[in-house]
Amino acid sequence: MNDMSAPKIPFNKPVLAGRELDYIKEAIDSGQLAGDGPFTERCEQALLQRIGGASAHLTHSCTAGLEMAAILCGLGPGDEVILPSYTFVSTANAVVLRGATPVFVDIEPETLNIDPVQVRAAVTDRTRAIFPVHYAGVVADMDPICAIAAGHGLMVVEDAAQALGATRNGRAAGSFGDMAAFSFHETKNIISGEGGALIVNRSGLSLRAEIIREKGTNRAQFFRGMTDKYSWVDMGSSFLPGELVAAFLFGQLEKLDTLNNERIAVWNRYHAAFEPLERTAGVRRPVIPAECEHNAHMYYLLMPDLDARTAFISSMKAAGITTPFHYVPLHSSPFGRTCSRVHGDMSVTDELSDRLVRLPLYPGVGQNLDRIIETALRSAGHG
């Protein structure tokens, strides 16, 4: 079969889920388009209801949330933060921007999440924090990580960019650490183009989070009538989104379960369809630990090796289907090599990052699913 004439299938496609446009109009009609208006408040309340936490702070990206968290951890030169190398650059940039040093450790082969055994081994007297990532919306093994942190007086910041709606042992992603950052980038489960949030679970940090987010001012307290002056009281930046973004996001947040359930249905179909590849093509499918309820952020396959992945991607591309890979491990990236160090063996990271390929996954991809699956089975050399 030749799919050249068939329409291209993108890797991701943003969708309107509900009342986004109504809410944008409402925001415009209200005359308040700067940040921290009614829609920001509604989004923050919705997130707190879902995740729990002492406070929620809407940001313009998960990157911004991680940068706020790094400031709130009090990181500075000489300090070390333990994190996976197999992650997006923002997890590490937040550390580097404070002048601190990322210490990369290996991941677990089953989940591609940070390995708590490696975390424990990497702790030094300079370690200040651990930044685990919930890869593909599967919550990392947080109990041992939080126990290590408690034993050494370290902060834990969850990079929960991909994990909204996911749980581990019934506990929400974002509820384990001192803080957690979420993303609403257009490639995530719930979107606002660019967008994010910082959840603060340790109540003693909430007030400072509010100040850092508002350019280091006590503006929020001033508007609550808690102080009679609006002044510069700390370091900070502009980390807040405008109300148009918050209005769009609130429309999406209302549909979180619907959107996640649609993704889960697609994920389950992929998972069942690709089962034969494990027996015939040396391909490995994602492994979800029994205690995890994932949010189907991503469906990936682990091809036998780099050559097999390259062949798979070009075969899919010839059929008009985009299947990207990621990440170049940060410890071997051009900048990562200059500003970080590695603790221990990185063989799982090095091997799996060469083998992983992602399949299209977005609400509405369902109508193309047969074609994607059929092409993928053929491209992986099955049958």
Ligand SMILES: *Cc1c(COP(=O)(O)O)cnc(C)c1O
């Ligand atoms: C998407 C992503 C980010 C960055 O999110 P932005 O909202 O684009 O800043 C950070 N970490 C991980 C693991 C991500 O997947």
